Structures are given as structure tokens and as C-alpha cells.
Amino acid sequence: MKIKPLDDRVLVEQIEEEEAKVGSIIIPDTAKEKPRMAKVIAVGTDEDLQEHVKVGDKIIYSKYSGDEIKVDDKEYLIVQRGDILAIVG
Amino acid sequence: MKIKPLDDRVLVEQIEEEEAKVGSIIIPDTAKEKPRMAKVIAVGTDEDLQEHVKVGDKIIYSKYSGDEIKVDDKEYLIVQRGDILAIVG
Amino acid sequence: MKIKPLDDRVLVEQIEEEEAKVGSIIIPDTAKEKPRMAKVIAVGTDEDLQEHVKVGDKIIYSKYSGDEIKVDDKEYLIVQRGDILAIVG
Amino acid sequence: MKIKPLDDRVLVEQIEEEEAKVGSIIIPDTAKEKPRMAKVIAVGTDEDLQEHVKVGDKIIYSKYSGDEIKVDDKEYLIVQRGDILAIVG
Amino acid sequence: MKIKPLDDRVLVEQIEEEEAKVGSIIIPDTAKEKPRMAKVIAVGTDEDLQEHVKVGDKIIYSKYSGDEIKVDDKEYLIVQRGDILAIVG
Amino acid sequence: MKIKPLDDRVLVEQIEEEEAKVGSIIIPDTAKEKPRMAKVIAVGTDEDLQEHVKVGDKIIYSKYSGDEIKVDDKEYLIVQRGDILAIVG
Amino acid sequence: MKIKPLDDRVLVEQIEEEEAKVGSIIIPDTAKEKPRMAKVIAVGTDEDLQEHVKVGDKIIYSKYSGDEIKVDDKEYLIVQRGDILAIVG
Structure with a gap:
């Protein structure tokens, strides 16, 4: 099953915290x-x-x-361009 | 009876939960x-x-x-382009 | 007496519920x-x-x-384009 | 004394209710x-x-x-184009 | 001292009520x-x-x-174009 | 140290009240x-x-x-074009 | 790891207060x-x-x-162009 975002949106899957820490970017808040x-x-x-x-x-x-969606029991997000802060290379 | 949405809207019918699960996309919330x-x-x-x-x-x-509407006792929605997140193929 | 809506508005008269049911579209809410x-x-x-x-x-x-108006004791509405969801054929 | 509205406004005087009824348009509300x-x-x-x-x-x-104004003890309104619903012929 | 409004503003001085009545325009409110x-x-x-x-x-x-300002103890207003309703001739 | 405002902003320093009175413009409020x-x-x-x-x-x-900023213990403001009412000559 | 801001944003790191004082700009508030x-x-x-x-x-x-983010335990901000007041030379 393929999901094609419409217009200026992207479909993303969150990166697990452990993996994210290896990559060493954390975006903590309160x-x-x-x-x-x-x-x-x-x-x-x-x-x-x-x-x-x-x-x-x-x-x-x-x-x-x-916007959260779930496909085959896996969670994804659909994010608008205006909410993409940066690309990590 | 034919319903033609005006401008950038689509007329849709919701997909039943069972059928949606077969397709395996669920968009749960609270x-x-x-x-x-x-x-x-x-x-x-x-x-x-x-x-x-x-x-x-x-x-x-x-x-x-x-916007919910009912035609021949069947429920439909009229959704604006800006509220269409993605197309599922 | 003729009423000409200005710009992107239309003048409409509501369709009676019985008549609407024959046409079989109902837009119920709460x-x-x-x-x-x-x-x-x-x-x-x-x-x-x-x-x-x-x-x-x-x-x-x-x-x-x-916007509701009354002409010769009959009620009409003036509706803006942005509030027209669909045209029923 | 002449009043020239600026930009997309019109200067109008309200039509008396009796006269308006002859013309047979009433726009009642609550x-x-x-x-x-x-x-x-x-x-x-x-x-x-x-x-x-x-x-x-x-x-x-x-x-x-x-916007209400009074000239020689007579009341007028200055109305913007966006608030003109229709022209009555 | 000269005051030059920027962009689409005008500098005005209010017309005294008496003078305004001679000109016979009053814009009363509550x-x-x-x-x-x-x-x-x-x-x-x-x-x-x-x-x-x-x-x-x-x-x-x-x-x-x-916006009220005071020059040489005299009060003035700086008014934007969008707030100018009409010009009185 | 030089401060260059970005886009349509200006960097200004407030004129002291005494000096402003000599120039005789006061913009009092409440x-x-x-x-x-x-x-x-x-x-x-x-x-x-x-x-x-x-x-x-x-x-x-x-x-x-x-927006207030302080440079070498002196206060400045950064003001957007839309907030500049007039230029005093 | 490289972070590329999208569109009209910049990635910045805050300047320490001591360093900022040497540079002698302070932006205090309440x-x-x-x-x-x-x-x-x-x-x-x-x-x-x-x-x-x-x-x-x-x-x-x-x-x-x-928007605050943390990379390799160091804090950064992603700031939109509209929030950049000035460039300090």
C-alpha cells in the first residue's frame, strides 16, 4: 500500500529516540x-x-x-512544508 | 442524482472500518x-x-x-483540497 | 422586483424538506x-x-x-461562492 | 455639502420601513x-x-x-463593497 | 516643523464641533x-x-x-487610508 | 559595532523628552x-x-x-516600516 | 552531522552572555x-x-x-527570517 501526500506535504516516520541519539540530535522541550x-x-x-x-x-x-496515521500497525506522520524546520544530512 | 462539488472540493464516502483494516490503514486519535x-x-x-x-x-x-451530507440515506462528506492529506494507492 | 447579487454571491431560495426528500438529499446535523x-x-x-x-x-x-432576506413575504438567502459546497444535477 | 466616499465605499441613506415594505423587501433578524x-x-x-x-x-x-454619519440632521451610512449583498432593481 | 506621514497615511487636525456643525456634519455614536x-x-x-x-x-x-500626536501643544491625528471613509467637498 | 536591520526595519534611538519638547512634538497617551x-x-x-x-x-x-535592544549600555529600538507613522523634518 | 534549514530559516547558536557583553550588546527584557x-x-x-x-x-x-534543537548535547535555535531583527557587524 502506497501513500502519496498531496501538495506540499511529506509522509514521515519518526526516528526512534535511541537511533536519534546515535545521530545525536535531540529536540527536547518541557x-x-x-x-x-x-x-x-x-x-x-x-x-x-x-x-x-x-x-x-x-x-x-x-x-x-x-497528522498521525497508522498503516499496518505502524505509525506515520504527514507533515506540511511549513512545519519542516531543517533537513539533516 | 448527481452531486458536483464546486471549486476545489471533493465528494467522498467514508470507507468502513473493517474494509479500512483490510487495507490496513487506521487513523486513530484520542x-x-x-x-x-x-x-x-x-x-x-x-x-x-x-x-x-x-x-x-x-x-x-x-x-x-x-461537511456531512446525506443522499438516499447514505452519508457523504464534502472535503476541501486543503484537508486532503494524501492519496492512498 | 429583481434582486441582483453583487460580485461572487448567489440569491437562492431554500428547497422545502418534503421536496428535498423526494430529491432524497438531506443534510442533517445535531x-x-x-x-x-x-x-x-x-x-x-x-x-x-x-x-x-x-x-x-x-x-x-x-x-x-x-444572509436571510425577505421579499414579498418569501424568504431568500444570499450565499457567497465560498459557501457553495456543490451543485446537484 | 458633498460627501465623496473613498475607494470602494458607497454613501447610502436607509429606506424607511414603510417604503421598503411597498418595495416589499424586508430583512428581519432576531x-x-x-x-x-x-x-x-x-x-x-x-x-x-x-x-x-x-x-x-x-x-x-x-x-x-x-459607518453611521449625520449630515444636516439626516442620517447616512458609509458601506464597504464587501458588505453590499445585492442591488435591487 | 514639518511632519510627513509615511506611506498611505495622512496627518489631520480635527475640526471643532461648532465648526463641524456649521458644515453640518456630525458623526455621533453612543x-x-x-x-x-x-x-x-x-x-x-x-x-x-x-x-x-x-x-x-x-x-x-x-x-x-x-494615532494621536501633539505638536506645539496642538493635537493632530495620523490616519491610515483604510480608515478614511469619505472626503467632504 | 554596527547594527544593520534586516529587511524593512530601522534602528532608532529615542529622543529625550526635553529635546523632544524643544522640537515641540509630544505624543502623550493615558x-x-x-x-x-x-x-x-x-x-x-x-x-x-x-x-x-x-x-x-x-x-x-x-x-x-x-523591539528594545541595548548596545554599550545605550538603549535602541528596532522598528518595522509598518510602525513608522511619519517623518519629522 | 549537518543541519540544513529549509526555506527562509537559519540555524544559529546563542552567544554566551559574557561574550555578548564584550561585544556589548544586551537585549534585556522583564x-x-x-x-x-x-x-x-x-x-x-x-x-x-x-x-x-x-x-x-x-x-x-x-x-x-x-525552535530549540539539541545536537551532540549542544543547543541550537532555528529562526525564521521574519524573526531576524538585525545583523551585527
Whole structure:
């Protein structure tokens, strides 16, 4: 099953905290907040977005952003371009 | 009776939870939330939308979006483009 | 007396519930809500709107939209394009 | 004394309820609301507006809109284009 | 000392109530409200505004608009174009 | 140390009340409000702004606007173009 | 690990208060507020931004702006162009 985000959205899966720590980026907040780093699974239909964000990119996204969905019991997020803060290389 | 959405809207019917589970996408939230996956019945008059979304497509739409209508005792939703998160292929 | 909506508005009259049921579209909400289906009596001065909506069209409009007016003791609504969800054919 | 509205505004005088009833348009609301029909006295400097609204036109305007002014003890309203719902012919 | 409003603003001085009554325009509101008629002292740098509003023009401006300043113990207002309702000739 | 405002901002220093009174402009408000007159120290990178506002200009700025900063124990403000009401010559 | 801000954002690291005092800019507020001066580590993908802000620039940013992230136990901020007040040379 393939999920194609519409327009300027990306489909991402969150990177586990341990893995994220290896990569050594943590985005903590008030307390035990989930890291806000994720891997891009699919890029939306917007062409300008496709030039800037690629499948496999790791992104940092802003707090309280993203729509949660679950596919085959795995959680994903759909994040809008305006909530993508940076790409981690 | 035919319903033609105006401008950048689509007419959709929600996909039953069982059927959605077969397709294995669930979009749960706080508790017993309806899956937010639906099948496109009609695409609005906007030409750019028509290039991106087709009749028969399955879409995931954002929470609290869509206007409910009932035709021949069957419920439908009219969803704006900005609330279509992704197309499921 | 003729009423010409300005810009991107339409003048409509609500379709009676019985008649609407024959046409079999009902747009219920929390409780006894009026059906939100109406017949277009006049189309505004906006040319793009005139291409998409015609006198005699039946429209579905969004909740809490429209300005009520009364002409010769008959009630009408003036609805903006952005509140027209679909055209029923 | 001449009052020239600036930009996309019109100067109007409200049509008395009796006269408005002869014309048979009433725009009632919760209770004893003033009819919202008025006669155009002057059209603003905006050229596009001047093509659509003429001195002498009767307009219906939206609720809670318009700035009241008084000239020679007579009350007028200055109404923005966006609050003009329709022109009555 | 010369005050040049920036962009689409005008510098005005309020017209005294007595003088305003001679001119016979009063813009009362809930109670003892100051008349909202003023004389233009300087027009902002915006060229389009300069075509529509001239030094010496009497304007009517909308309620709660304008920034008060005091020069040589005399009060002035700086009013934005969007708050100028009409020009009185 | 040089501070270059970005885009359509200006760096200003407030003019002392005594000095401001000599220049005789006071912008009082509810009570003991600081005069809102200031001298331009640096103009932002926006070219259109640079045509309208020059280093050394005295400006009047709107209430509650400006970001305070302190350089070498001296206070400055960074004010956006939209909050510059007028230039005093 | 490289962090590339997306669109019109910059990645910055805050300048320590002592260092900032040497540079002698302090941006105090109600009480013990952190100085809002920071050094640019990476500039976003937006080309116009890249012309105005360079890696190594010291910026002053507005209050309550910026998203905090932590890389290798060091804190950074991602700040949008609209929150960059000035560049310090």
C-alpha cells in the first residue's frame, strides 16, 4: 500500500529516540517529549517541494505539527512544508 | 442524482472500518475515532485539483474537516483540497 | 422586483424538506436542522461565478452561511461562492 | 455639502420601513431589526465599483456593517463593497 | 516643523464641533463622541493616495482609528487610508 | 559595532523628552508615556525603505511597537516600516 | 552531522552572555532574559535569504521566536527570517 501526500506535504516516520541519539540530535522541550526527527517516506505532489526534500531525508519538524496515521500497525506522520524546520544530512 | 462539488472540493464516502483494516490503514486519535479514509465519488470543478485527484481514489483527510451530507440515506462528506492529506494507492 | 447579487454571491431560495426528500438529499446535523439545499434564483456579477453556477441550479451550501432576506413575504438567502459546497444535477 | 466616499465605499441613506415594505423587501433578524435596504447617494473613487454600483441604486447590505454619519440632521451610512449583498432593481 | 506621514497615511487636525456643525456634519455614536471630521494637513508618501486625497481636504474617518500626536501643544491625528471613509467637498 | 536591520526595519534611538519638547512634538497617551519620537541610526536592507527613510531622520512610531535592544549600555529600538507613522523634518 | 534549514530559516547558536557583553550588546527584557544574539551556523535554502544573511553573521532575533534543537548535547535555535531583527557587524 502506497501513500502519496498531496501538495506540499511529506509522509514521515519518526526516528526512534535511541537511533536519534546515535545521530545525536535531540529536540527536547518541557519534559519527556518525543524527538521531532523523522525520515521521509514519501514527498507530496508539489514540484518545488520535490526539489528540496527527497525520500530518505531526515527532517526536523516543528512542535505540535503533523497528522498521525497508522498503516499496518505502524505509525506515520504527514507533515506540511511549513512545519519542516531543517533537513539533516 | 448527481452531486458536483464546486471549486476545489471533493465528494467522498467514508470507507468502513473493517474494509479500512483490510487495507490496513487506521487513523486513530484520542479514542474511538472514525477512520479518516474515504473514497472519492466526485471531484470539484477546479482543473488543477482534477489533475491530482481522481474519482475512485482513496484519500486520507484531516481531522474535523468535511461537511456531512446525506443522499438516499447514505452519508457523504464534502472535503476541501486543503484537508486532503494524501492519496492512498 | 429583481434582486441582483453583487460580485461572487448567489440569491437562492431554500428547497422545502418534503421536496428535498423526494430529491432524497438531506443534510442533517445535531438535530432538526433545515436542509441546506437551495435553488439558485440569481447569480452575482462575477463572471467566473456565472460560468460555474446557473439560475435554476440546486446547490448545497455550508452550515451557518448565507444572509436571510425577505421579499414579498418569501424568504431568500444570499450565499457567497465560498459557501457553495456543490451543485446537484 | 458633498460627501465623496473613498475607494470602494458607497454613501447610502436607509429606506424607511414603510417604503421598503411597498418595495416589499424586508430583512428581519432576531427581532425588530431595521431593514437593511438603502439608496446609494454617492459611489466611492474605485473605478471597478463605479461600474457595478450607480447613484440611485437600491442596495441590500449585510448586518452590523456600515459607518453611521449625520449630515444636516439626516442620517447616512458609509458601506464597504464587501458588505453590499445585492442591488435591487 | 514639518511632519510627513509615511506611506498611505495622512496627518489631520480635527475640526471643532461648532465648526463641524456649521458644515453640518456630525458623526455621533453612543454618547458624547467627538466628531470624526478632520482637515488634511499633510498627505503620506504613497503616490496613489496623493491622487485621491489633497492637503486641505476635509475627511471623515472611522471610529477608533488614528494615532494621536501633539505638536506645539496642538493635537493632530495620523490616519491610515483604510480608515478614511469619505472626503467632504 | 554596527547594527544593520534586516529587511524593512530601522534602528532608532529615542529622543529625550526635553529635546523632544524643544522640537515641540509630544505624543502623550493615558499618562506618563514616553515620547514616541526617535532618530534613525540605521536603515534596513529593503531598497524601497531606503528611498523613504534616511539615517538621521526623526520618526514618529506607533504605540507598543519596536523591539528594545541595548548596545554599550545605550538603549535602541528596532522598528518595522509598518510602525513608522511619519517623518519629522 | 549537518543541519540544513529549509526555506527562509537559519540555524544559529546563542552567544554566551559574557561574550555578548564584550561585544556589548544586551537585549534585556522583564528580568533575567537570555541575550537574543546568536551566530549563524547555516542558512536556509531560500536564495534571497542567502544574499542577506551569511554563515558566521551575528544576528539579533525577536523575543519568543526560534525552535530549540539539541545536537551532540549542544543547543541550537532555528529562526525564521521574519524573526531576524538585525545583523551585527
